[in-house]
Amino acid sequence: MIGIFDSGIGGMTVARAVEQLLPDHSILYLGDIARTPYGTKSAETIIDYSLRNTEFLLQKGSNLIVIACNTASSVATERLRQEFNVPIIEVVTPAVQAVLARSRTGRVGIIGTRATVRSNIYERSITALDPQFKVFSLACPLLVPLVEEGWINKRETKMILRRYLHPLKDKQIDTLVLGCTHYPLLTNLIQPRIGNRVNLVDSSIETAHYLQRFLADHPGIVRKNGDQPATRRYFVTDLTESAQQVAAKIFNRPLELELV
Amino acid sequence: MIGIFDSGIGGMTVARAVEQLLPDHSILYLGDIARTPYGTKSAETIIDYSLRNTEFLLQKGSNLIVIACNTASSVATERLRQEFNVPIIEVVTPAVQAVLARSRTGRVGIIGTRATVRSNIYERSITALDPQFKVFSLACPLLVPLVEEGWINKRETKMILRRYLHPLKDKQIDTLVLGCTHYPLLTNLIQPRIGNRVNLVDSSIETAHYLQRFLADHPGIVRKNGDQPATRRYFVTDLTESAQQVAAKIFNRPLELELV
Incomplete structure (x- = not known):
């Protein structure tokens, strides 16, 4: 079973992509809504929360963990790999590989x-x-609350994006990483x-593709459900x-969230 | 000793007002930054956090608790009064009394x-x-992250405020309650x-005045420091x-925050 955790609901964009690419696999999701957001907090606190989330997913039967949160991936991956004896997939490496393949x-x-x-993880990994x-690299701390409020097409969100992106405009970049799982919901802006x-x-999306290749290369770590239909359970800490509204928007269907 | 807690740093506007009105009293503050914000979370989760914050302040020697957070005041006051045998002052009652005194x-x-x-607490208490x-009543969920980011004079903040306040414009109100301890930082907007x-x-400010009257009416509950200088300690969970920047802005001086 694939265990996926995030600070809240943003990581559901990863879970959605995994569902689409790997329809035969069972998924267990944990969104730590009671402590959301992670991105404004210290590394120590984020590591502490990531340890607890992973323990929960393992207790529930996960054989592999996906950290569906760039913040937790950036600061907690090493520690989780030290503590737990299962594959830990994070979202930074797949994005870095895509950058190296695509940027000219x-x-x-x-x-x-x-x-x-x-954490400077993207710059260190790429270089x-x-x-x-x-x-x-550019921090955009208000985008998470704007997405969580559902302000996806509001004029203020567009203005805030323009202000945030302005310092990148004259850098002549040819590739931009959406380094937070909430941001795919803002792609059109x-x-x-x-x-x-x-x-x-x-x-x-890069993480779902990476996971697909990983499972193909390591058959036996996570079993497909065979003749059983794949189960998907979405747990939340609050x-x-x-x-519920943002989850339904991400999956384009009502989603039953289970309180831990 | 006066114990004050908040979901984060917004409650420091209460602590600042208490420092100014009651300079002879010692203050212990706890900002639950590791779990901030409370305002988007469920009542059960907010009550759980409020119980833990109160326990911390009592262990450290507080004789009276101020809930310096409208969200926690709205949903957790009753429960804290059941659990703990010290006076619990919250921020809703003082604001309600000011409304009744001032609105014509x-x-x-x-x-x-x-x-x-x-929670509908203001409407219920006033009527x-x-x-x-x-x-x-009007929820303005983005104002807390905007204040915490220090976007206090930005054009986007002004636009978001205009959008939020618009439904109140034709209600012919003569009084508006800033029902969140972050909002006094936005008074000028x-x-x-x-x-x-x-x-x-x-x-x-209303809560600080209410506390001053309460202490005058109940001498002996919280002792002044006599010849000792009053101590002020500001604890945070992250x-x-x-x-640190917003705290310094609120107090207009650098503030030493102590990690719990």
């Missing part, structure tokens, strides 16, 4: 939460693989504001109306 | 978090005391947008750079 100029932008940008790359020729890398 | 038309607006507005009052004739009630 080697000039790349990263947008994410404050904690993700402060470790190719020192020629120039990486420009980000693309025209950063320029139509800039290639957007969606860490959610149950709120707006979480 | 009896048409009153309330702005607050989603949880505060959902219980005077059924003639008309109360119009709110006043012109709601109209200069509308009287703003700041729950932080330590972040932006929390």
Whole structure:
């Protein structure tokens, strides 16, 4: 069973992509809505929460963990791999691989939460693989609350995006990483504001593809459900109306959220 | 010793007002930054966090608790009074008393978090005391992240405020309650947008005055420090750079935050 956790509901963009690519696999999701958001908090606190989330998913029978949160991926992956003896997939590596495969100029932008940008993980990972790359990172802390409020097509959201993206405009990037699993919901607003020729890398979709290849390379770690239909369960640490609304928007269907 | 807690740093507007009005009293503050914000979360989760915060402040020697958070005041006061045998002061009652004293038309607006507005506590408390009052409540969930980001004078914040306040404009209110301890930082933006004739009630200042009267009426519950200088300690459950910046802005001095 594939266990996926996130600070809240943003990671459901990863779960949705996994559902579509791997329809025969069972999924267990945990959204830590009671402590959301992670991106404004300290590394120590984020690691503590990530340990607890992973323990929950393992107790419920997961054989593999996907950290569907760029913030937790950035600061907690190493610690989770030390503590737990199952494969830990995170969202940064898949996005970094996509950047290296697709960028032609080697000039790349990263947008994410404050904690993700402060960790500098994208720049370190990209330049470790190719020192020629120039990486420009930018924290956009208000985008998570705007998405969680459902303000996806509001004029204020467009203005805030324009203000955030402005420092990237003259950097001549050809690739921009959506380094937060909430941001794919803003793709239609980000693309025209950063320029139509800039290639957007969606860490959610890249992670689902990465997971698909990983499972193909490591058969036996996570079993398909065979003749049984795949189960999907979505747990949350707090149950709120707006979480239910955003979840339904992400999956384009009503989703039953189960309170832990 | 006066114990004060909040979901994060907004409650420091209450602590600041208490420092100014009651300079001889020692203050212990706890900001639950690791779990902030409360206003988007469920009542059960907010009660759970409020119990833990109160326990911490009592263990550290508080003789009286101030809930410096409208959200926690709205949903957790009753439970804290059942559990703990010390006076529990909250921020709703002082604001309600100010409304009844100052409103001449009896048409009153309330702005607050989603949880505060959902609890309906202001409307219930005001109309219980005077059924003639008309109360119009409005959730403004993005104001807390905007304040915590320090976007206090940005154009986007002004636009979002205008959008939020719009439904109140034709209600002919003469009084507006800032029903969240973050909002006093936005007074200068709110006043012109709601109209200069509308009287703003700041729950932080009202609570400090209420506490002053309470202590005068109940001498002996909380002792003054006598010849000792009053101590002030500011604890947080997570330590972040932006929390330190906003805290310094609220107190107009650098503030030493202690990690719990």
